[in-house]
Amino acid sequence: MSKKVPVTLRVNGEEHELHLPPQRVLLDVIREDLNLTGTKRGCDLGTCGCCAVLVDGQPVLSCLALAKLSEGHEVTTIEGISAPGALHPVQKAFIDLGATQCGFCTPGFIVTAVAFLRDHPSATREEIARALSGNLCRCTGYVKILDAVASAARSMAPSGEA
Amino acid sequence: MAGGRSEGRARRLSSDSEGGRDLVKEVEESRAAAGYHWIGQRVPLIDAALKVTGRAEYTDDLKRPGMLVGRLLKSTQPHAKLLAVDVAEARRLPGVAAVLTGERYPTPFGVLPMTHDETALALGRVRFLGEHVAAVAAVDEETCERAFGRIRVEYEPLPVYDDPKVSRESVKVQIHARALRDTNLQKEVFQHFGDVPGEIARAPFKVKVSGKYLGVTHGFTEPHCTIAESTPDGRLTVWSATQVPHYLHRSLSEVLGIPMHRIRVVKPEVGGGFGGKSDPFPHEIACAALAIETGRPVKVLFDREDVFYLNHGRHPTLNQVTITAGEDGGFRAMDLEALIDGGAWSSFGTVSTYYNGVLAMGPYRFDHFRYHGWRAYTNHPPSGAMRAHGGTNLRYTVESAVDELAVELGWDPIELRLRNFLTPNCKTINEFRITSNSVRQCILAARERSGWDRKFRQLPYGRGIGVACGFYISGSNSPIHFTPVFPQCTVHLKADMDAGITIHCGAADIGQGSKTVLAQVVAEVLGIRMDRCRVAPVDSDTAPVDLGSYSSRVTFMMGNAARSAAENLKLPLLQAASELLGHPVEALEASQERIHLRGRPEVGVPFVQALHKAIERRGALVASGAYSTSPLGGTFKGAKAGTAPAYSFSAYVAEVDVDVETGFVKVEKVWAAFDCGRPLNPLSVEGQIEGSIHMGLGQLLSEGLSYRGARLMNPSFLDYKILTPQQMPEVECLLVGEDDPEGPFGAKEAGEGPLVAALPAVGNAIYDAIGLRFLDLPITPDKVVRALEGQQKKGGGVKPAPPTRPSSVGRGTSGSA
Numbered sequence: 019m020s021k022k023v024p025v026t027l028r029v030n031g032e033e034h035e036l037h038l039p040p041q042r043v044l045l046d047v048i049r050e051d052l053n054l055t056g057t058k059r060g061c062d063l064g065t066c067g068c069c070a071v072l073v074d075g076q077p078v079l080s081c082l083a084l085a086k087l088s089e090g091h092e093v094t095t096i097e098g099i100s101a102p103g104a105l106h107p108v109q110k111a112f113i114d115l116g117a118t119q120c121g122f123c124t125p126g127f128i129v130t131a132v133a134f135l136r137d138h139p140s141a142t143r144e145e146i147a148r149a150l151s152g153n154l155c156r157c158t159g160y161v162k163i164l165d166a167v168a169s170a171a172r173s174m175a176p177s178g179e180a
Numbered sequence: 181m182a183g184g185r186s187e188g189r190a191r192r193l194s195s196d197s198e199g200g201r202d203l204v205k206e207v208e209e210s211r212a213a214a215g216y217h218w219i220g221q222r223v224p225l226i227d228a229a230l231k232v233t234g235r236a237e238y239t240d241d242l243k244r245p246g247m248l249v250g251r252l253l254k255s256t257q258p259h260a261k262l263l264a265v266d267v268a269e270a271r272r273l274p275g276v277a278a279v280l281t282g283e284r285y286p287t288p289f290g291v292l293p294m295t296h297d298e299t300a301l302a303l304g305r306v307r308f309l310g311e312h313v314a315a316v317a318a319v320d321e322e323t324c325e326r327a328f329g330r331i332r333v334e335y336e337p338l339p340v341y342d343d344p345k346v347s348r349e350s351v352k353v354q355i356h357a358r359a360l361r362d363t364n365l366q367k368e369v370f371q372h373f374g375d376v377p378g379e380i381a382r383a384p385f386k387v388k389v390s391g392k393y394l395g396v397t398h399g400f401t402e403p404h405c406t407i408a409e410s411t412p413d414g415r416l417t418v419w420s421a422t423q424v425p426h427y428l429h430r431s432l433s434e435v436l437g438i439p440m441h442r443i444r445v446v447k448p449e450v451g452g453g454f455g456g457k458s459d460p461f462p463h464e465i466a467c468a469a470l471a472i473e474t475g476r477p478v479k480v481l482f483d484r485e486d487v488f489y490l491n492h493g494r495h496p497t498l499n500q501v502t503i504t505a506g507e508d509g510g511f512r513a514m515d516l517e518a519l520i521d522g523g524a525w526s527s528f529g530t531v532s533t534y535y536n537g538v539l540a541m542g543p544y545r546f547d548h549f550r551y552h553g554w555r556a557y558t559n560h561p562p563s564g565a566m567r568a569h570g571g572t573n574l575r576y577t578v579e580s581a582v583d584e585l586a587v588e589l590g591w592d593p594i595e596l597r598l599r600n601f602l603t604p605n606c607k608t609i610n611e612f613r614i615t616s617n618s619v620r621q622c623i624l625a626a627r628e629r630s631g632w633d634r635k636f637r638q639l640p641y642g643r644g645i646g647v648a649c650g651f652y653i654s655g656s657n658s659p660i661h662f663t664p665v666f667p668q669c670t671v672h673l674k675a676d677m678d679a680g681i682t683i684h685c686g687a688a689d690i691g692q693g694s695k696t697v698l699a700q701v702v703a704e705v706l707g708i709r710m711d712r713c714r715v716a717p718v719d720s721d722t723a724p725v726d727l728g729s730y731s732s733r734v735t736f737m738m739g740n741a742a743r744s745a746a747e748n749l750k751l752p753l754l755q756a757a758s759e760l761l762g763h764p765v766e767a768l769e770a771s772q773e774r775i776h777l778r779g780r781p782e783v784g785v786p787f788v789q790a791l792h793k794a795i796e797r798r799g800a801l802v803a804s805g806a807y808s809t810s811p812l813g814g815t816f817k818g819a820k821a822g823t824a825p826a827y828s829f830s831a832y833v834a835e836v837d838v839d840v841e842t843g844f845v846k847v848e849k850v851w852a853a854f855d856c857g858r859p860l861n862p863l864s865v866e867g868q869i870e871g872s873i874h875m876g877l878g879q880l881l882s883e884g885l886s887y888r889g890a891r892l893m894n895p896s897f898l899d900y901k902i903l904t905p906q907q908m909p910e911v912e913c914l915l916v917g918e919d920d921p922e923g924p925f926g927a928k929e930a931g932e933g934p935l936v937a938a939l940p941a942v943g944n945a946i947y948d949a950i951g952l953r954f955l956d957l958p959i960t961p962d963k964v965v966r967a968l969e970g971q972q973k974k975g976g977g978v979k980p981a982p983p984t985r986p987s988s989v990g991r992g993t994s995g996s997a
Binding site: 049053054055056057058059060061062063065066068095096097099100105109112113114115116118119120121122123124125128144146147148150151153154155156157158159160161162163164 | 222224225227228229230231232233234235236237238240241243398399400401402403449450451452453454481483484690691692693863864866867870871872873874875896897898902904905906908911
């Protein structure tokens with residue numbers, strides 16, 4: 019057993035004081051220690067995007083990120099994307115436009131899309147596809163995922179035009 | 181929902197319609213006339229809100245108190261005798277609760293009753309790299325790994341068989357004692373109808389095409405995961421990522437020796453299956469064995485490499501087809517051979533061997549058919565059922581041959597197909613009963629929407645358009661377990677004073693949306709809001725049996741069972757309303773949350789009032805409905821394989837751009853005309869079609885399990901290349917099927933059939949683009965570049981010649997079905 023080190027993590031606005039083996043990755047901490055199971059384990063190799071979370075608002079593959087290195091940063095998981103009882107426009111569009119099937123890749127897509135749209139509110143479909151190209155989905159063929167993200171972008175546009 | 185509806189519809193109807201009739205609009209209008217409230221609506225999945233918020237619970241999200249970690253030690257040899265598996269030292273390691281080897285549960289099992297050749301852990305022999313030789317339960321993963329280091333496995337290598345052609349011959353060592361004769365064949369099938377050799381000798385036109393296919397795998401995002409818990413009351417509970425909970429239930433009972441009624445199988449959300457979670461798996465049984473051994477809950481979670489090694493994906497295939505035609509363009513005979521690499525176990529192999537032949541003729545009529553199929557055992561990871569099981573590789577070869585035949589004849593390939601379609605309500609030469617069949621409407625719609633007539637052979641070199649058709653079973657007519665004859669699916673409903681309807685059914689929603697279909701069907705029949713319907717989790721203690729999510733059977737069979745259950749629940753409601761209203765039951769109907777006089781909602785009572793009246797003094801209403809298939813198929817050997825209560829049909833047109841410098845094939849757009857009868861939920865059907873196209877194009881262009889000898893070289897998503905969002909073409913879904921007479925509300929399958937036409941439509945488009953035909957999948961850029969270089973040496977690339985026969989079919993005169 020490796021010696022544990024103290025780690026303080028801020029996840030979804032809440033501070034957690036943990037003692038972790040130094041090699042423990044963020045995904046394990048989120049899922050196993052904090053019981054935030056919305057973030058999914060698909061490959062443990064950074065190849066599928068299911069484990070994506072936001073660190074200081076930017077998408078990070080939590081299966082490749084050492085938890086210790088996230089100290090001092092703000093981690094947001096799918097559970098922190100919307101307030102309780104509310105849905106982010108991206109989540110709403112995923113529901114309405116059929117962008118989730120088995121749902122396993124969905125949290126990773128949603129956090130990545132939320133971050134991307136925040137920085138690129140008027141992105142084109144091609145730009146959205148590029149931004150999401152680190153996320154694999156085996157059910158949807160991405161068609162309705164791109165529909166949903168593009169639709170969410172329109173619904174969030176300041177002028178409100180859809 | 182409203183936004184979704186208008187947006188999707190606008191896209192589907194946006195492209196120009198050419199030449200008068202708009203088939204899509206016509207069929208949509210005729211469907212609307214039925215006046216259904218929920219059926220046919222673009223209904224979002226009822227569990228979508230849980231999935232988009234991360235609240236849907238998959239097996240790995242569950243924790244049980246005191247739960248141990250279970251891990252499985254993988255074989256380092258592809259084929260070897262297991263002389264010893266010494267686990268004594270591992271057992272002594274602190275933190276290890278149990279270590280098991282194959283001797284503990286030696287009963288063989290497998291998904292098909294006649295080919296039980298798997299054990300929970302390897303017993304006496306390993307047959308592929310990655311087969312499990314020992315199971316460890318410990319306090320954490322690290323301890324499991326350290327225990328692995330203390331397990332001594334003594335192997336005596338055996339000859340390795342990695343070539344199905346070798347396995348077909350006489351071999352030195354048989355991989356299984358049950359292999360045929362002195363070979364390593366698991367199954368051999370021969371069927372002959374009519375006079376194929378005579379037809380080939382006489383035929384004025386014939387083409388022969390051979391295809392070669394690497395194995396491909398499901399690539400679902402959720403790795404396999406199982407939790408088991410054995411409790412002091414003598415019961416065992418197993419939560420597992422399975423698409424066929426019932427067969428798991430049976431296998432657990434058989435191998436562990438515990439009666440089924442003391443085993444509870446729960447299916448949490450499943451993160452995709454596509455056939456890859458349809459066998460009862462050794463790791464599921466080993467997990468349960470560890471739980472029994474330790475008395476504590478145990479979780480076995482696969483990593484991605486484990487998933488690749490377990491495989492059960494589409495068979496590596498060599499096939500060959502000869503198709504003959506008369507001077508009139510009419511197909512006469514099909515002669516087909518297929519040799520498929522089954523890997524180390526039987527799995528669904530007997531079915532796979534049949535499907536690789538018997539599904540070849542539809543959607544075309546042939547009067548002569550011969551099939552010789554072989555499934556070989558090798559020391560590769562097992563092959564099994566994968567989306568459009570058995571119907572994918574043969575479809576590519578057959579549709580390529582049809583395309584070639586059109587060239588031979590000088591016909592437009594759409595016209596050749598129109599000349600040769602099976603009609604509705606007919607019987608094929610191998611005695612499949614065809615009922616609804618809208619393949620003609622499919623190909624006409626795809627032709628019209630794609631602008632085929634102004635593109636085929638007319639686009640510039642490098643740009644091409646191609647067509648292909650598809651055919652697939654809508655549910656296997658024969659359940660895997662035949663006796664006694666149980667229904668294929670049963671649905672239970674409960675309505676209590678809270679005025680909610682609880683739906684119990686063992687059908688496995690693996691993301692395809694079967695829970696939503698259940699709620700739609702029940703709400704439609706009862707005339708109520710969908711949110712009154714709640715679909716209970718799949719739990720064998722409470723859910724009646726459904727045979728599982730395979731063979732595209734769920735919508736058809738579960739839908740019929742649900743409809744029948746809802747009709748049975750409605751009866752006492754109508755009787756109660758009849759008492760309250762003073763009108764006879766026959767005069768009443770249920771709609772808009774009311775039970776009322778037919779056509780007069782104002783003369784009636786609210787649904788809730790009728791329900792409360794109905795449960796006065798008797799308590800909750802419960803009702804049951806079931807679906808059983810009726811006997812179908814001939815009496816010859818293998819006649820049941822491929823029989824189904826209905827078949828889906830399709831015609832896809834694809835447009836591609838081939839970069840003649842890099843060999844990169846870009847699929848620009850697919851017009852996917854699909855006959856699933858009446859789509860119960862077009863939003864979900866489109867999702868199935870788009871996802872199928874993604875999976876099909878992956879196999880066509882970039883996916884493939886690559887072996888060096890028996891060693892899998894690419895067991896990761898880095899090296900096994902699934903298409904990314906940027907590689908997906910635009911897809912236009914054209915749902916032009918007419919109602920099926922036996923499907924629920926006229927529906928047929930849409931889960932697997934949408935895959936098969938995608939590959940050959942693109943393959944044929946590549947031929948149109950550069951005049952080269954690729955029959956060795958995947959069609960990677962290096963293969964394209966090499967072929968283009970060959971073409972350059974012969975004087976440069978040109979488009980294939982346009983058809984010589986003037987266009988006529990489908991323009992009125994002979995266009996009727």
